[in-house]
Amino acid sequence: MRVAAIFGLILAWGATAFAAEGSRGTLLLASTTSAENSGLLAHLLPRFEAASGIRVKVVAVGTGQALKLGERGDADLLLLHDPPNEAAFLARGFGLERREVMANDFVLVGPRADPAGIRGGRDAVAALAAIAARKAPFLSRGDESGTHALERALWRRAGIDPTRAGGWYRETGSGMGATLNTAAGLAAYTLADRASWVTFRNRRDLEILVEGDPALLNVYSLVLVSPIRHPHVRIAEARAFADWLGGPEGQAAIAAFAIDGRPLFRPIARPPGGS
Amino acid sequence: MGEIGEAAATALRLLRSADPELFAIVALSLEVSLTATGLAAAIGLPLGALLAVARFPGRGALVLLVDAGLGLPPVVVGLLVYLLLSRAGPLGELGLLFTPTAMVIAQTILVTPIVAALARRAVADLLEDYHEHLTSLGLRPLAAVPVLLFDARYRLATACLAGFGRAAAEVGAILIVGGNIRDHTRTMTTAIALETSKGALEQALALGFVLILVVLAVNLAAAGLSTMARRIEG
Numbered sequence: 001m002r003v004a005a006i007f008g009l010i011l012a013w014g015a016t017a018f019a020a021e022g023s024r025g026t027l028l029l030a031s032t033t034s035a036e037n038s039g040l041l042a043h044l045l046p047r048f049e050a051a052s053g054i055r056v057k058v059v060a061v062g063t064g065q066a067l068k069l070g071e072r073g074d075a076d077l078l079l080l081h082d083p084p085n086e087a088a089f090l091a092r093g094f095g096l097e098r099r100e101v102m103a104n105d106f107v108l109v110g111p112r113a114d115p116a117g118i119r120g121g122r123d124a125v126a127a128l129a130a131i132a133a134r135k136a137p138f139l140s141r142g143d144e145s146g147t148h149a150l151e152r153a154l155w156r157r158a159g160i161d162p163t164r165a166g167g168w169y170r171e172t173g174s175g176m177g178a179t180l181n182t183a184a185g186l187a188a189y190t191l192a193d194r195a196s197w198v199t200f201r202n203r204r205d206l207e208i209l210v211e212g213d214p215a216l217l218n219v220y221s222l223v224l225v226s227p228i229r230h231p232h233v234r235i236a237e238a239r240a241f242a243d244w245l246g247g248p249e250g251q252a253a254i255a256a257f258a259i260d261g262r263p264l265f266r267p268i269a270r271p272p273g274g275s
Numbered sequence: 276m277g278e279i280g281e282a283a284a285t286a287l288r289l290l291r292s293a294d295p296e297l298f299a300i301v302a303l304s305l306e307v308s309l310t311a312t313g314l315a316a317a318i319g320l321p322l323g324a325l326l327a328v329a330r331f332p333g334r335g336a337l338v339l340l341v342d343a344g345l346g347l348p349p350v351v352v353g354l355l356v357y358l359l360l361s362r363a364g365p366l367g368e369l370g371l372l373f374t375p376t377a378m379v380i381a382q383t384i385l386v387t388p389i390v391a392a393l394a395r396r397a398v399a400d401l402l403e404d405y406h407e408h409l410t411s412l413g414l415r416p417l418a419a420v421p422v423l424l425f426d427a428r429y430r431l432a433t434a435c436l437a438g439f440g441r442a443a444a445e446v447g448a449i450l451i452v453g454g455n456i457r458d459h460t461r462t463m464t465t466a467i468a469l470e471t472s473k474g475a476l477e478q479a480l481a482l483g484f485v486l487i488l489v490v491l492a493v494n495l496a497a498a499g500l501s502t503m504a505r506r507i508e509g
Contacts, residue, residue, distance in 0.1 A: 028373060036471050042457075059373060060469075061456035073362035074372055177472030184474075202474030230362060232370070 026055045027237040030075035034058035035220065038195035038264055043257045048244050054237050062175060064144025070094055070223065073230030077238040078223040081193070082146035086223055089211050096224040096235070101245050102265040103219045106150060107197055108210035109180075110136075110189035118189075122211040125158045132160050135168040137188035141179050142171025146218075151191045154215065180206070193218055195264045215228060220265070222246070245269070250272050282480035286488075289481055296458075297482075301489055304462040307375055307449070308442035309493075311382030312390075318434050319387045323394025323434075324424050327402060328416040338395065344388025348446030349381075356381040356452045373454040378462070381448040386438035393434030397427040429501060436497055443490050463489070 004008050035041050036058055045056050059066075059075065063082040069075040071094045078095075080086055089095045106125055108118065109203070118127040131138050140162070141148040162169040170181045170188075176196040183190040184204040192200075214241040222242045227235045244250045251267035258264065289297055326338055358364050360372040360380075371377045401423050402409075402416065409419050424431065446464035453460035455469060463486040470479035 033472070037469070057373065057454075057456045057459055059456060072364075073367070175472050177474055181471070181474060200474040202476055232362065 005017075012149050024055050025053055025237070026057060027077060027234055027241060028057050028059065028075045029077045029079060029236055029241070030059050030061060030066040030069040031079040032063050032066060032081050032220070033060045033177070034081070034193045034195040035079055037177065038199045038259070039259050040195065040254070040265060043051070044250065044253050047253050048241060050252070051244060051249065054240055056241065062141075062143050062145035067094075073225065073233060076225055076234045077241060078225065079220060080146060080223060081218055081220045082149045083219055083221070085149060089223060094226055094229055096228075097119045097224040098221050098223045099242055099269065100219055100221045101242075101250075101267070101269050103217060103268045104194040104215040104265050105211065106147065106191055106193055106218050107203075107208045108189065108216075109183070109192050109197060110209045111187035111205050112207055113187070113205075114209060116189070119209045121210045122212045124154055124210055124215050127210045128154055129158045129160065131189050132158070132162060132165060135166065137186055138162065138169050139179055139183045139186070139188045139190040140169065140171045141176065141191075142173045143175065145175070147176060147191055150216075150218075154191075157215075198256050198259050198262075198264060209273055219268070225230070277506060278477060279480065282477045285477055285481035286484035287486060288489075295381060297485070299458065300461055300463060300466055300486065303460070304443060304464070304486070305489065305493075307378045308439055310379045311386055311442045312435055312439040313381070314383045315386035315390045315438050316431075318383075319438070320394050320424060320431060321420070322387075323391040323396075324398045324420045326391070326395045327398035328420055328423065341388050341391045341395065345392055347385055347388060349445040350451070352381050353448035353451035354385050356384065356448065360452065372452065372459060374508075375453070375460055377501060378449040378453040378460060381452050382442040382445070385445060385448060386442050389438040389441055390428060390434050392423055393437060394424075394427070394431055396408030397430035397434065398423045401427050411445065432497060432501060439493060440490060443486070443493075484501055 016167040031041060031042075037060065041058055045058070049055055059069065061069070063080045063085065066075065066078045066080055067085060067089050070078045086095070086098055090098055106124075108124060110116075111116070116127070116131040118130050121127045127166065128138075140151055147208050176192060177200065179190055180187070180192060180196070180200050181202055183205050184202055187205055189209075222245060224235065224238050224242060225233045227233045245254070246269035251269055254265050254267040255263060322341070326334060326341065356377060357372065359366050360369065360377050361367055362372070371380075398420075402419075405419075405423075405426075409416065414422075425441050444464065447460060449460070450465050450468060453462070453465065455461050462468075463482060467479050467482045467486070467492040470476075470482060
């Protein structure tokens with residue numbers, strides 16, 4: 001009896017301590033890690049919140065996991081960088097619409113010693129072929145993220161299946177930061193998105209070796225989760241954020257975000273009405 | 276060694292600067308882990324005592340299950356709670372995913388077997404010592420549970436502290452069900468994981484030192500309370 005009373009008390013305390021704040025005016029954004037870890041969202045969200053009164057809660061995960069969260073109705077809005085899988089998500093009826101909002105690029109990074117001799121190249125596919133030919137250590141995200149998807153597409157274009165190639169190709173199965181930490185430790189090559197690379201603080205011997213290939217374009221899009229599949233989704237708030245980020249104010253805020261004086265993302269949203 | 280020393284200096288600087296975001300993170304860590312430990316104690320202490328004194332079919336299996344629960348992988352618990360609380364899951368209607376409540380639920384599941392297993396040991400030991408005494412008083416073992424729990428209170432406090440340590444240190448479960456949302460579900464351990472992923476190893480380790488200090492403070496407080504209690508009891 002007494003135990004039940006104590007249990008009840010603790011439960012009641014727990015419930016009041018964590019009483020869910022009003023869900024009105026909040027929005028859950030599942031975002032690719034680079035947008036969060038680079039500080040971009042910390043730069044954008046206070047501006048949006050001041051303009052709209054809508055509070056945005058960010059869960060930073062890889063694009064694959066973000067798509068899964070959207071599919072299960074656990075997020076209202078997704079910020080992703082994997083166009084083919086975004087299209088598939090929409091085709092399967094989980095997404096209402098997709099808006100391209102910003103872009104930058106991917107870079108091939110590797111050890112300063114550069115055993116595969118790819119430094120200065122502008123052809124990512126040729127660089128991967130050179131790494132494979134030298135059997136130089138290469139780390140793959142291996143986590144179904146947008147970066148992982150592009151990396152696999154590049155290997156396909158090189159006509160190489162690295163997963164069957166032997167010990168030089170390794171999958172970390174983790175996020176960009178963890179993979180860069182491992183690459184720094186192993187002096188391995190890896191593909192990184194520009195924002196994660198620029199804001200990464202533990203580079204050790206790593207540097208950019210290949211950049212500037214159009215195939216390394218990195219497009220970020222907002223995908224609205226469909227309220228037809230998940231009626232509880234906060235579509236009005238999600239649309240408000242998409243409109244703001246794609247509009248002049250949000251696009252200017254993206255352009256103004258810089259690290260060490262250099263902009264990290266390029267605004268690319270089309271003006272409303274045009275398509 | 277230089278990096279570790281710098282991290283320690285950063286930790287001190289963080290504490291001295293009284294950074295409100297850091298304090299909010301520390302407060303949430305304590306709130307979640309202490310609530311989970313409280314709930315786990317409410318379930319685990321009676322359960323452990325019951326397993327020590329009562330004899331019923333299936334007891335052996337339950338003891339094994341509780342003992343095995345000591346090795347419950349946080350990431351698996353996180354995944355199970357996620358699937359339960361996800362909108363597409365059986366409890367999705369509650370909208371608890373990515374809230375501190377979800378983190379409390381996951382940690383309660385992790386901590387309860389620890390408290391229950393250690394409580395069972397403590398009560399079973401006492402029961403062995405007191406067996407004749409209890410029989411002579413004519414008390415049935417089940418009726419003796421409150422007395423046994425009271426007499427074992429210092430060891431049970433240690434069981435709860437062990438449970439709290441587990442909760443405060445884990446990141447696998449709360450990262451999945453809490454989402455590491457800034458100003459909402461970010462705790463010490465998820466913040467450390469985040470800083471590590473940014474390659475900000477010094478900042479990550481500095482937060483780690485702060486976490487160790489916080490856990491130390493909780494244990495110190497518990498030790499102080501127990502000394503005080505012993506003194507009052509004479």
